[in-house]
Amino acid sequence: MEPYTEDQVSGSCKYINRDLSWLEFNRRVLEEAQNENTPLLERAKFLAIVSTNLDEFISVRAAGIRNQIKSGVTEKDFSGYSPPGLMKRMIRRTERLVADQYATFRQVSDRLESEGIVFTTYASLSSEQQEEMNAFFFSKVFPALKPIIVSEKQPFPLIASNGLYYSIVLKSAGETSNHEQPTMALLEIPLQIGRYIDVAAPDKKRTFILLEQLIKSHIPALFHERTVIDAHLFRIIRDADLPLEEGNVEDLLYEVERKLRRRLRGAPVRLEIEKSVHPYALEWLQRKLDVYDDVALLEGPIDISYLMKLSQSLTEYDQLRYAKQKPMYPQAFKHQSFFEVLQQRDVAVFHPYESFDAFNDFIAQAARDPLVSAIKMTLYRVSKQSKIIRALVHAAESGKRVTVVVELKARFDEERNIAWAKKLELAGCHVIHGWIGLKIHAKMTLIERREPGGLKRYIHVSTGNYNGQTAKIYTDIGLFTSQAEIADDIGDLFNEISGFLPHRESHVLAVSPTDLRMKLYSLIHREMNIAASGRPARIIGKMNSLSDPEMINKLYEASRAGVKIDLIVRGICCLCPGVPDQSENITVRSIIDRYLEHSRVFCFANGGHPEVWLSSADWMNRNLSNRIEVMCPVIDQGVRQVIIRLLMLQLKDNVKAHQLLSGGKYRKVTEESPYIRSQYMSLAIINARNLPV
Template sequence: MILNRELSWLEFNRRVLMEMEDLTTPILERLRFSAIFASNLDEFFMVRVAAIKNQISSGYEDVDPTGLTAREKLELINETVSELVDLQYKMTMSQLETLREDGISLIRSAEFTPSILAQLEKKFSLEIFPVLTPMAVDFSRRFPLIANKSLYIGVKLLIGLEPKLAMVQVPSVLERLIKVTDCKSNVCYVLLEDVIETFIDKLFLGHQVLATCQFRATRNGDINIVEDEAEDLLMVIEEAVKLRKWGETVRLEIGQGEDPWLLKVLQDSLMVEAKQVFKVDGILDLTFLFKIKAPKSLSKLTKAPYKPKRFPIIDKKNIFKTIREGDIFLHHPYETFDTVVDFIKQASKDPHVLAIKQTLYRVSGDSQIVKALAEAAEKGKQVTVLVELRARFDEENNINWAKKLEQRGVHVIYGIYGLKTHSKITLIVRREKNKIRRYLHLSTGNYNDQTAKVYTDMGLITCNESFGSDASMFFNMVSGFVTSVNTSIMSVAPFTLRQKFNDLIDREISHAKAGHSASIIAKMNSLVDLEIIERLYTASKAGVKINLLIRGICTLKPGIEGQSENITVTSIVGEFLEHSRIFYFENHRKSEIYLSSADWMTRNLSRRVELLFPIEDATIAERILYTLKLYLADNQKSWQLTSDGKYDKITNSKHPIKAQDILKTLEYTSNKEYINQIKSIIESK
């Protein structure tokens, strides 16, 4: 008894879209949620819809755990996407009108005045025209390869007595938003594609332009590697990334009011079924909304970037001394990720550090951590980095970093055969007074200084010897031929993590059956693993109180009598992307808190290298527990899942609690004081 995974994901994206309704958020931030919705939907089609279309093409007719065939799923997806996209455009166009009233206008072709046309014609001739390449289609020139997610102008030309197709790619090397003057707003933008379409006849001199349309294709973007046949994984993935932009078309977006002949030619040429064609009443590819900026005079239209807090207790000159005095807990983005960067930078320069080992899944384009690792290797330290080449849509970035690190003397490991390494761990080996001490950073999130500003994640820096011993075992496993791992306090997927979760849930079931209070609080991105879901149903029936904080996909059905009436599922969608994975087990007055890189998804537990680690410091554990309680008390950005797969917004205007905003305002002097602040807020409301 579960919900459909794809439809659950679409409900998550609906919650993202509904953030546009929050009038307490500045308008440019609200429009940003429309761009996030659009970007999310692109990836959904490139991965999930592409996989379903592959099943249909291969004749796969089995039903999924919800009883749906691949074709039935695709039909439901198309219906839901059509409804959501209509809602997105209705909300976005309305808010763009409001933005115009506030002083920033986006002007479409129909509104081009003679003055604006004169400006654009000059810009077109000098800057745009030289970059464009018109592509004709006839018996001697086949239909061109349409790049994934690129905008195009389709053109219907009259050649002789027959219509012929031509097209122009809207170049991504040029800014899509073009500023113009002589309009009524403080700031006026026009779109690059509208400028090209306005002057399209200059590209086809001597021919009559009968009609034009703007269109965009989304292609299968998943990379499937047969590792048995991949002698050089780096080379194979490099080639696969290049081919991604030419995968099978899974969606065609086209502006409404299109010429029927153009639509048919494009649909036939791209081999797209009618149900995979989405006619858009507005601007294609709304990710451009990320780029709209407000001048200083209109600063009220946007939100100032949040500035994370720094720890006053950390010795900036010798972070190792601070770690020896006690574990350091970090909650990003509320506390700066610079602490982690500084930790690795100090290690790279410290003459007493002998070795640095790290896993990298997603890093930024200008990573200070990667630069520090390279410098450490050049100083003669033993530096080992596991770079996961198959981090979806980050393959190319990771390949580039891997090559640069190898050139600087870093020993680079390209993952483990058959498994994707998703763990977040750094091990630093340091000589201190004739003995070796190991320092670690463990986290729920990636070593990416940019996403750490907008993703909520938790991390721990420690020199606990048990952690250090397990970390050495872990890195020996990923760098050698080890097919199992024997750790004492950490659990490692795919070897011991699933069983650890099973044991922890079973223990709560035993406490409940014995008449003791039993409860679980789990926070993650997604829950889809059938074995875990069945265990949670069993726990619910035994009387275990289960609160799940799941940002995205959840296929578990809560609130069903006799099955899951003791389970609640809450999703928080706000300014920051909730990304931390936290697991609390009451354990009959001996509660335990764990952090992990893993969600409760089959891929995390069975097909990836993941880590789960306990929080042994009692004060840090209590702080994390009260943070969970604050999330559960949120009544402004929370949505509660119903048994039919829909989400109800939780609101309380009399006693509002917005967890992310509260966490932004809390002052850090100590973990104890932090806990007291959260306690007083929850109790006062």
């Protein structure tokens, strides 16, 4: 990792740059792929995650910096970087990261081959295998190929972002001079067929060939009148961060659909191409696509995200992946209805250790229950096959009042959310397409039930999305409660969202953009006052990202006041810990393991009477100032104790934790007996619900 120096940050490491911090997070993910103790197919999955993470980073963050440069922005950000200076360092670090990624890919590929999982070339196939692949090519692949001869007199064809293409250098059959300008052609790889093809092998090995390899062997058959001089694979990554023009939008759904069409033509940001490409083809692509500064010549397959699907599909190689861990169904809901349980106590469900089926069943039960009159919930990212959607449709068709806030602006999930919104509207649900100017990122559900004693409200708030697929691999907490104060606040917030009304002060919730930030400041100041009185003061914060400079300054202020602050920040962290007279009482650690750490949990010691809050919000400016987010107190003492135990366990992790040092570098926490791997030890704490802290 390139060390931070004083000329790279503002002051003596006061802030770490957000984008460089994000790249270092991806470096930590890559380390899991490099770790020999990680099961082999899991190493392949981590390589795929690095690939998809980098694609998003380039299409959003790097594209945004590039746009600033084009607009002539030269001002430095709060971490001390100007856009041109930051872009240079981003490209340099990305180059090193990708080089290490492909070196690791080659190591993992060799190990897979030794286990009988082989990727081969067409030339290496036996004659029988070639015949099989020829038949597959002409029946399945050839009809989908559309080669394009590119003339200088015609507009350059649209190249899809993240699509795979061959750039093909051609020479006419009668051409004899080497000085004539070559003819260029493009050929898109039809990825709908699948990135790789299973080849029958007599030795019981699983043998595959990449689709582009099979196509390359048959390219000469596509150009009968010309000679193929060169054919190399490439792709471009386009700017995907196209802002909505929300000022006078009357139909947000239409505007989001229009944005998606524009995304297809976003400016190219990065060109990736096979290393031995013909010089003329490289110059031609750079000129046509106007990409010069971020060009990657790759020694290996372009876009190795296919390793994710591959690792999941090889079911006969379970010995090469983590041992299966079936999520438990929460004990509290096994023998009683949700409503009977929640009339007595709150229940927290901890994903992925406990099953998301509990929430699916909560909504399904509400949809069937004749006493339930209304269901309200927010949807940000939903799985493709969502049981929640089916239950909401059933509830609406049964005559219940169903209100669903579908955030159409959830990046890269826009199309799916538009489809769900239309399906819910057809079923009779009241669908709110988000707010103009604010993303609705809060995760909350309200059930209204007419019981003998009157109207009763049941609530679920979550740190993560209502997505049954990601709940299997993301650590999140879902809180079920019927606490009247929480229910009243959630009910008011839904009414404000559906009525497009400004938020009023809540009883117990904190809501951004109006008061969540100030509530956090208030809780921090309380710890500072406790420290000033000579009593122990402590804050534990767990989140995905910390980049808001005002919040960082507030934490620095608390550190100087004597408050002990322990932060568990998975990804971006712009705070510089351990600096004398600034952050010497602050520690920051990042845990990268089997599951993606995703929950946002904040604990304040409060003089021996700890408070715990769950939230949908990271400590980023966008979450605290430009989104509708919720931070909810954990009132139930038993639930609070379990969450504190889990936080304390993560602070002791010495197997999968990295510590952020004062200079901006991360160091793997040294393994020492007893070994504490928090994700593997969390289940015991979750099962021991009511033990004292």
